[in-house]
Amino acid sequence: MPAPASAPQIPVPELAHTLRMACMRVARRVRYESGGTVAPHLFSVLAQLGSEARTVGELATIEQVSAPSMSRTVAQLCEGGYVTRMADEHDGRLVRLAITELGEQTVRGERERRDRWFTERLEKLSDEDQVLLARAAELLEELVAR
Secondary structure (H helix, E strand, O other), X not given: OOXXXXXXXXXXXXXXXXXXXXXXXXXXXXXXXXXXXXXXXXXXXXXXXXXXXXXXXXXXXXXXXXXXXXXXXXXXXXXXXXXXXXXXXXXXXXXXXXXXXXXXXXXXHHHHHHHHHHHHHHOOOOHHHHHHHHHHHHHHHHHHHO
């Protein structure tokens, strides 16, 4: 007897692997094709600073790297003029990192390039496939929110 139409067509572990690999390839390709002006790890930290000033420790936790590694990344960003150090307004012993105007321009430009590259590919898909991908994106967001 054939499986019901709602039954998965491939085993769940295989689906998990396929989706994970596809997501990684898409993310890598978007980063590569956008021809960014800063390295991916630097862009990631800049994007985290877009909303609020943070400490090196907070950034290390968010990016899931060691504090010494984040310190090196922050030093590069400061040297490039993308980030500035400032004393915490409540605790002068703490140093917070804030994005500069150059950093904000870099993040905006990078996001625009990445979105443009991806948009060009999505526009070549049928309306039906675009709707399918929109639903898949919603499901992936739900999965990572759990």
